[in-house]
Amino acid sequence: MIPVKGHEGQKVAVLGLGRSGLATARALQAGGAEPLLWDDSPEARAKAEAEGFSCTDLTRAGAFDGVKALITSPGIPHLYPTPNKVIARALEAGIPVDNDIGLFFRSFAGPEWDDFDITPKVVCITGSNGKSTTTALIHHILEVAGRPTQMAGNIGTGVLSIDPAQDGEVVVLELSSYQTDLARALTPDVAVFTNLSPDHLDRHAGMGGYFAAKRRLFAEGGPDRAVVGVDETEGRFLANQLSEGPQDDRVIRISSGQKLDEFGWSVFARKGFLAEWRRGKQVASIDLREVAGLPGAHNHQNACAAYAACRSLGIGPKLIEAAFHSFAGLPHRSQLVGERAGVRFINDSKATNVDSAAKALQAFPKIRWIAGGMGKDGGIAGLVPYLGSVVKAYLIGHSARDFALQIGDTPHEICETMAQAVARAAAEAEPGEVVLLAPAAASFDQYPNFEKRGEDFAAQVAVVVKG
Numbered sequence: 001m002i003p004v005k006g007h008e009g010q011k012v013a014v015l016g017l018g019r020s021g022l023a024t025a026r027a028l029q030a031g032g033a034e035p036l037l038w039d040d041s042p043e044a045r046a047k048a049e050a051e052g053f054s055c056t057d058l059t060r061a062g063a064f065d066g067v068k069a070l071i072t073s074p075g076i077p078h079l080y081p082t083p084n085k086v087i088a089r090a091l092e093a094g095i096p097v098d099n100d101i102g103l104f105f106r107s108f109a110g111p112e113w114d115d116f117d118i119t120p121k122v123v124c125i126t127g128s129n130g131k132s133t134t135t136a137l138i139h140h141i142l143e144v145a146g147r148p149t150q151m152a153g154n155i156g157t158g159v160l161s162i163d164p165a166q167d168g169e170v171v172v173l174e175l176s177s178y179q180t181d182l183a184r185a186l187t188p189d190v191a192v193f194t195n196l197s198p199d200h201l202d203r204h205a206g207m208g209g210y211f212a213a214k215r216r217l218f219a220e221g222g223p224d225r226a227v228v229g230v231d232e233t234e235g236r237f238l239a240n241q242l243s244e245g246p247q248d249d250r251v252i253r254i255s256s257g258q259k260l261d262e263f264g265w266s267v268f269a270r271k272g273f274l275a276e277w278r279r280g281k282q283v284a285s286i287d288l289r290e291v292a293g294l295p296g297a298h299n300h301q302n303a304c305a306a307y308a309a310c311r312s313l314g315i316g317p318k319l320i321e322a323a324f325h326s327f328a329g330l331p332h333r334s335q336l337v338g339e340r341a342g343v344r345f346i347n348d349s350k351a352t353n354v355d356s357a358a359k360a361l362q363a364f365p366k367i368r369w370i371a372g373g374m375g376k377d378g379g380i381a382g383l384v385p386y387l388g389s390v391v392k393a394y395l396i397g398h399s400a401r402d403f404a405l406q407i408g409d410t411p412h413e414i415c416e417t418m419a420q421a422v423a424r425a426a427a428e429a430e431p432g433e434v435v436l437l438a439p440a441a442a443s444f445d446q447y448p449n450f451e452k453r454g455e456d457f458a459a460q461v462a463v464v465v466k467g
Contacts, residue, residue, distance in 0.1 A: 001023075001026060001027055001030055001160065001162075002104060002107050002159070002160050003027055003031035003032075004024075004031035004033060004106070004160070005031055005106060006031075006106055006107070007028060007032070007068060007069065008032035008033065009033070009034075010033050010034065010068040011033070011068060012033045012034065012036070012067065012068060013035075013036045013037075013038065013058055013063075013064065013067050013069070013070045013095075014028070014036065014037045014038070014071050015058060015070060015076060015084070016039055016072060016075065017037055017038075017041070017044040017045065017047065017048050017073075018075070019158050020073050020074065020100050020158045020159075020160075021037070021039070021073045022047070022048060023160045023161045024071050024158075025037055025051075025053055026051075026161075027100075027107075028103075029053075031107065035054075036054060036058070036067065037053050037054065037055045037056065038055060038058040038059075038086065058089075059085060059089075063089075064090060064093050067095060068095070069095060069096045069097070069098055070086070070095055070096070071097075071098050071099060071100065072086075072087060072097060072098075072099055072182070074099060074154075074176060074178035074182075075178065078097060078182055079181075079205075080202065080204060081203070096184065097182065098182065099179060099182045099183055100158060100159055100160050101153070101159060101179045101182075101183040101185075101186070102182070102183035102185045102186070103160060105122075105183070105186060105187050106184075106185045108120075108165065108171075109165075110165075112164075113165070116165075116167040116168065117167055117168065118167055118168035120165035120166070120168065120169045121169075121170050121189040121313065122173060122190075123170060123171070123172045123173070123188065123191075123192065124153075124173045124186075124188035124190070124191050124192065124217055124221070124223075125138070125174050125191075125194065125309075126174075126176070126177070126191070126192070127193050127195050127196065127229065128194070128195055128196050128197045128198075128199050128355070129298065129355060129359065130194045130299075130301060130302040130305070131176075132154075132155050132174055132330055132350075133294075133299065133329070133330055133333055134174075134302045134305045134306050135151060135155050135172055135173070135174040136151065136327075136330050137294075137303070137306040137327055138172050138310060139151040139172045140326070141306060141310045141315060141319075141323040141324075142170050142172070142310070142313075144319065144323040144326065145310075145315050145319055145323070147169070147313075147315075148166045148167075148170070149171070150162045150163065150171050150172070151171075152172075152173055153174040153179070154174040154176045154179065155174040159173060170313060173188075175217060177203075177204060177214055178200070178203065178213075180214060180216050180217045181204070181216065183216075186216060186217055186221040187221055188217065188223045189223060189225070190223055190224065190309050190312055190313065191218050191221055191225075191227070192227040192305050192308075193217075193218070193227070193228045193238060194229050194301065194305055195229045195232060196210075196211060196232050196234045197232075197353075197355040198210075198355070199353065211234050215238060218241075218242055224250070225252065225309075225312040226238075226239070226242050226251045226252070227252045227254060227305055228242070228252070228253055228254065229254050229255065229301060229304075229305065230253045230254065230255055230258070231255050231256060231257065231258065239251050239253050246262060247263065247279065248264055249263075249265035249279075251263075251264075252266065252267060252308040252311075252312065253265075253266045253268075254266070254267045254268060254308055255268040255269070255301070256268070256269050256298065256300045256301035256304065257269070257270060257297065258270075261277045261280065261282075263277070264279055265279075265308075267304045267308040267311075268304060269288060269297070269300035269303065272287065272288050272300070273285055273287055273289075274286040274288055274304060276311065276317065286303075286317070286320070286321045286324065288300050288324070290325075291325055292325075292336065293324075293325075293329035294324065294327065294329070295334050295363050296334060296359060296362060296363025297359070297362055297363065298360070298362070298363065299334060306320075331347070331451070331454065332347055332348065332349040332350045332450060332451060332454035333350045334346060334347075334363065335347040335454070337457070337458040338461040338462065338465040339465070340464065340465045340467075342430075342431030342432055343429040343430070343433055344433075344434045345422075345426075345434075345435045346360075346434055346435070347437050347454045347461075348360045348436060349437055349443070349450045349454030350454070351438040351439060352373075352439060352440070352441065352443070352450055353376060353440065354382040354383055354440055357371070357380070357383060357386075357438045357439070357440035358382070358383055358386045360438035361386040361389060361436070361438060362386060364389060365432075366391055366432060366433040367389050367390050367433065367434050367435075367436045368390075368392055368425040368434070368435045368436065369387075369393045369394065369436050369438065370393075370394045370395075370415075370418070370421045370422070370425060370435065370437045370438075370439070370457070371393055371394075371396070371403060371438060371439050371440050371441070372395045372398075372403055372441055373399060373440075373441030373442055373443050373444075373445055373446065373447075374397065374398050374399060374441055374443065374444050374445040375399030375402055375440075375441045375442075376441060376442065379402060380406050380407065380440045381406045383407070384407065384408050387407060387408070390410050391411070391433060392411040392413065392425075393407060393410055393412040394412070394413050394415045394425050395412055395413070395414050395415060395421075396415050396416060396417060396418055396420075396421050396439075396446075397416070397439075397441065397445045397446050399441055399445075400414050400415070400416060401414060403440075403441075417446075418456045418457055422457065422460035422464060423460070423463075426461075426464040435461075437453075437454065439453065
C-alpha cells in the first residue's frame with residue numbers, strides 16, 4: 001500500500017466504493033487522514049462498513065463541512081455529460097476534486113529514496129487501443145530483464161494498493177482517459193501514447209475533449225521521455241508539441257506501417273519487422289512475424305511502444321526480443337485458446353468496437369468470424385472495408401440480424417448463441433484458417449462483461465477441440 005501524503009489529520013471524502021475507492025480509503029487512513037465514504041449502492045456501503053470505515057451521505061446538506069478534498073472513482077462523471085451531484089456540490093463549494101492517480105503521484109516518492117542507488121521510475125501508458133497489452137508487455141520485459149517492477153492502474157491492481165518502491169523499481173501504469181482527465185498530479189518519467197480512435201465521446205463531449213484528456217499526461221506530466229504513436233493526426237500533433245524539432249530524441253515516435261527514419265529517435269514496424277532508428281541510422285531490428293503472442297499490425301504497434309519505452313529505460317534490443325517471444329499475450333486480446341487440425345481459435349472478446357474489431361480482422365488471412373452482441377451506435381457498417389479476409393461470419397446475440405444487413409455480400413449465418421457459432425465455425429473451418437471472436441459489440445445482452453464472453457468462447461472451443 002502507498003500511504004497518502006498531504007492529508008494528515010484531515011477529513012477527505014471518497015465517492016465510489018469499487019476497487020479503486022476502497023483502496024483509496026485504506027491508503028488515506030494509512031496516511032493519517034479521516035476518510036468519509038459514500039456510494040449509492042447499499043451493498044458497496046455495507047462492504048466498506050464491514051472493514052470499519054464510516055459512510056457519510058455526501059448528498060445531504062452540510063456533508064462537506066470540514067472536508068478538505070473529494071476523491072472520486074474514475075467511472076463517475078465529473079464534467080460531461082453532467083457532473084455527478086456530489087461532485088457538482090464539491091465544485092460549487094470550491095473543494096478540490098481528485099482521484100487515486102493524483103494521490104499516487106503526490107505520495108509515491110519518499111525520503112527513503114535518498115538511500116537508493118537507482119531512483120524508481122514510473123511508466124504510464126494511455127491511448128484508445130492497445131493500452132493493456134502494451135502495459136503488460138512492458139511489465140513482462142522488465143521482469144525478464146530482472147528489474148523490480150509492479151503493474152497497476154486501469155489493469156489489475158489499483159495504484160494505491162501496490163507496495164512501496166524498491167531500489168531501481170519501475171512501476172508500469174495503464175491510465176484511461178477517465179483517470180488522466182481529473183488527476184491533479186501527473187508526473188511520469190516515461191509516458192506512452194498508443195493511438196486515438198473515437199471512444200467515450202459522451203464523457204468528454206467529443207473527440208477534442210477525449211484527446212485533451214489523454215494529452216494531459218504529457219502536457220501536465222512533463223515526462224523525461226515521451227513515446228508517441230504517430231499513425232493519427234492527434235499523435236503527430238502531440239509529438240510536434242513535445243519536441244523542439246525532428247531531431248529531439250526526448251520524443252520517440254512509433255508507427256505500425258510508416259517508415260520513420262528522419263527523426264532523432266523512432267521505432268516502427270513494417271511488413272512484420274520492427275526497426276529502431278536513431279539520428280538517421282538503424283540500430284536494431286526484430287522479426288515480429290513469429291512472435292505468437294503479438295499477432296497482427298495492431299500488436300506490432302504495441303510491440304513498438306513497449307520496445308521504445310524499455311529502450312528508454314536502458315534495456316537492450318536482444319533482451320527485449322527474447323521477452324517478446326515469451327510473452328503469452330493477455331486474455332481476451334488476440335489470445336490463442338485452441339488449435340485443431342490446422343485451425344486456430346483466437347479470442348479477441350475485448351474487440352468491443354468497430355476500430356478494435358477492424359484491427360483483429362486485419363491480423364489473419366482467412367477468418368471464420370464470430371461477431372455480435374449489443375451493437376453500438378453506427379453498427380458495424382464501418383467494418384465492410386476489412387471483410388476481405390472473412391470466409392464466413394457467424395453472428396450472435398441481440399444485434400445478429402442487424403449486423404447481417406450491414407456486412408454486404410460476406411457469407412454469414414445467424415447463430416444466436418456462442419455454442420452454436422463455435423460449433424458451426426469449427427465444423428466448416430479448413431486447415432490454415434482462424435476462427436476469430438471479435439464481436440464489434442458490447443456483451444451485455446448475453447454476458448455481464450467481455451471477460452465472461454471470452455471465457456464462454458474458450459469453453460466452447462475446448463469442447464470442439466477435444467472432439
